[in-house]
Amino acid sequence: MSVHPPRPSGPPLNALRAFEAAARLGGFSRAADELCVTPGAVAQQVKALEDWAGVALFDRQAQGVVLNDMGRQVLPLATRAFDQVAAMVQELRAVASPNRLHIAALPAVAQLWLSPRLPGLRRALPDLEISVTAMEQPPNLERDPFDMTLFFGDPAEGEQIADDVILPVCAPALAGCLAEVADLARLNCLSDSAWAGDWPLWLQQAAGAEAPTLRGPVFSLYALAVQEAVNGAGVLMGHRCLIERDLREGRLVAPFDQPVATGKALIMQLRQPVRTPLARLAAALRESRL
Amino acid sequence: MSVHPPRPSGPPLNALRAFEAAARLGGFSRAADELCVTPGAVAQQVKALEDWAGVALFDRQAQGVVLNDMGRQVLPLATRAFDQVAAMVQELRAVASPNRLHIAALPAVAQLWLSPRLPGLRRALPDLEISVTAMEQPPNLERDPFDMTLFFGDPAEGEQIADDVILPVCAPALAGCLAEVADLARLNCLSDSAWAGDWPLWLQQAAGAEAPTLRGPVFSLYALAVQEAVNGAGVLMGHRCLIERDLREGRLVAPFDQPVATGKALIMQLRQPVRTPLARLAAALRESRL
DNA sequence: GCGAAGACCTAGTTTTTCTAGGCCAAGAAT
DNA sequence: ATTCTTGGCCTAGAAAAACTAGGTCTTCGC
Structure with missing residues (x-):
């Protein structure tokens, strides 16, 4: 029976x-x-x-x-x-195509930090197939099909790639109009809707209580704001790690030498377990320079 | 965006x-x-x-x-x-109907040990709805929809309800024919297909090397073999905890006073976490007497 | 009072899943 | 060596599940 x-x-x-x-x-x-x-x-x-x-x-x-x-x-x-x-699904994905890696990043990070590094990355790691998806919120690596995340967050949350330091920047042509902080009130101050707190934070730290009221266009995409700043549309609160090249190559200048740390950092998280392809990508990104 | x-x-x-x-x-x-x-x-x-x-x-x-x-x-x-x-599914089941308990047991245990106790159990725990399913192999309590298992196994696997002791039994009318172990060879020796090793084990322990060769019908359902033994069809290798009542009430007698421990035991396992209804059932079973 | 949110219901459609039945290959049995 | 059995594959059609659409209801916030 x-x-x-x-x-x-x-x-x-x-x-x-x-x-x-x-x-x-x-x-x-x-x-x-x-x-x-x-x-x-x-x-x-x-x-x-x-x-x-x-x-x-x-x-x-x-x-x-x-x-x-x-x-x-x-x-x-x-x-x-x-x-x-x-x-399990992620594991299956990773096992089935180990050389296909998917990065999730904040749109600003994807466009301004990651994108310039991608060509060099692909040259250094020609066998890896690297995809990038931009999103506002960090995905859950346990659940979502990503192998790496690049977001701003608390330095304790993952491996710190760069610290987050902000400072006003603008096109060189505009720098002449800015002798002191108070001059900001007479110019457009570009800002990003997701980083609305940047200007108040900087003003408080750099100028103390005597913060002028600011006005100016708000962008929903930081890269757009950067482009506008390059075009001379106004003064942008710049995140240094995202505009390194623009500063170095002179498209943007920092009229005030008063960088302010936000307390956050650009954080990299890796999906566990870390296999060789992902480890290689992470190493390449850590060492990448512009 | x-x-x-x-x-x-x-x-x-x-x-x-x-x-x-x-x-x-x-x-x-x-x-x-x-x-x-x-x-x-x-x-x-x-x-x-x-x-x-x-x-x-x-x-x-x-x-x-x-x-x-x-x-x-x-x-x-x-x-x-x-x-x-x-x-999760089991948890949902348990949470949704906490008083519905499902026992999985070896067919022999279900019929010979559990079944006689059920009326008293239902009387003692009238608010519980107790179902019993007989199966050959113990189910996985993590996966299958049972709250308790009753199987023979290693005493370390769970809570021991009774130890497993075997000894030949037969109808009283037949006992006169059995003066010594060698007499077994002249009678039918009933056995259960799932417990084919019982006779050899007992003979080895009780009679040493001089074990007579035995013959007799094989049953696939132990309860059937017990019934046949009661009917006088032959000598059955009895598991004491399963035939207690037949022995006590004289329907079966043990011609040889040589019980042998099999090293196994009747084991009760409970689904975790143990909630009140299940704990009550387990307690009632532990204390149950025939 | 009115509009927006959020959920429910039902009917009908689309998609998924399953079965049935035929076929094939390789060991096992005769 | 032939036949049988086991275990899987394939395809077409049937059955079941899941989804959408659009109408309704209730409550909250203005």
């Missing part, structure tokens, strides 16, 4: 994934966003799971859903489970 | 599951068995995964498939991942 009784099979995996995403992100719409489906699809999957379990996992409220007790108890395990699944 | 680039989505989860099962069990057919689908379905899922990764994970050979290097590298992560997924 070795009749293996047909095991009562578990719930559909996709329903579990939908639940996990919805619970972690706190809403069906956000989950739908992450999973690239419509919110209705997520609602259905979650409902299917709740039907399977015979119990509700979310409290439905008018302005969204919130996890109930049951849901709160399973969420940690669910997240661990899908972390593991994602780790 | 907060355009989250549509993440390159991973492979279908079901394909990963098919791969994991096939790799762990070493064959598409066995995986199909476990997943309750046809082997063709598993083959397709695995192929889909290999296509996604762009690389083969199995070597196809005429007498089956074997993992190749790539597959071997991802299998550990895959197994961990699906262990976690299963753990």
Whole structure:
């Protein structure tokens, strides 16, 4: 009598994934966003799971859903489970094409720091196939298909590539108009929407309380702001590691010699385990100079 | 620019599951068995995964498939991942219906040890809904939907409920024919196909080298063999903890007073974490007497 | 009171998954 | 040596699952 009784099979995996995403992100719409489906699809999957379990996992409220007790108890395990699944997928990716490396970087870093180094990199590592994706938020290396991240953050979070120092810069033609900090009030002060705090921080550190009120265009892309500064459109709060070349080659100058450290740094993180191709890329980037 | 680039989505989860099962069990057919689908379905899922990764994970050979290097590298992560997924599902089950408990037991244990105790158990724990499934092999509590297992095994594997002691037993009417061990050769010696080693072990321990050759019917269900012994069909190698009541109530007697320990024991394992309902069931079983 | 968010429902469509049945290769058995 | 058995592959069609679309409802914030 070795009749293996047909095991009562578990719930559909996709329903579990939908639940996990919805619970972690706190809403069906956000989950739908992450999973690239419509919110209705997520609602259905979650409902299917709740039907399977015979119990509700979310409290439905008018302005969204919130996890109930049951849901709160399973969420940690669910997240661990899908972390593991994602780790397996990444491992599979890495094993299947070990020479294909994917870097995630802040748009500004991708365009201003990484992009100039890429040609040399590809020359030094011709056998590696390097892709770059720009994004605002650092991805989770355990989950997302990236091998390396380059973002600004706390120096403790990873390997520090450069410290983050800011200082006003502008086209050489404009430098003459800037004798002292107060002159800034008479010029356009370019800024990046993601780094809105840069000007106030610098003014506070460099000029003390006597900070002039500033005005000027706001860009959503730092590289664009840099280009505008080169074009003479105004004074930009420059992040030194991103405009090294423009400074060295004279397209930009720093009218005030008062750099201010932001306390952050350009951080590199590597996907674990680090295999040879990734280690080579990381080494090449560490040593890269412009 | 907060355009989250549509993440390159991973492979279908079901394909990963098919791969994991096939790799762990070493064959598409066995995986199909476990997943309750046809082997063709598993083959397709695995192929889909290999296509996604762009690389083969199995070597196809005429007498089956074997993992190749790539597959071997991802299998550990895959197994961990699906262990976690299963753990989450079990947690969900347990949280959703905490009073529904499912015991997995060896068929002999289910029928001869557990079954007589169940009425008392249900009386003592009326709020618990106790199910029992008989199976030959202990299930993996991390993966399969059981809360408790009752199997014979090494005492170190779990909590020992009873030690496993064997001794020949028969109907009282037959006992007169058995004055010494050698008399066994003249009677039917009932045995269970899953415990073929019992007679040889006992003979060796109890009778030394002078073990007579035995003959008799073989049963695939131990409870059936016990019933036949009660009916006077022959001498059965009895596991004491399974036939306590028959001995006490005189339906069976032990003609030789030479019990032999098999070195195994009746072992109880509990699914972690142990919640109140399961703890109550375990306590009730520990204290249960016939 | 009105618009925006967020979720639900249902019907219908699209995609995925599964089965069935035939085929093939290589060991094992006769 | 021939036949049988095992285990996998393939394809077409069927079945099941998942998704979308569009309409509705409720509550919050203005």
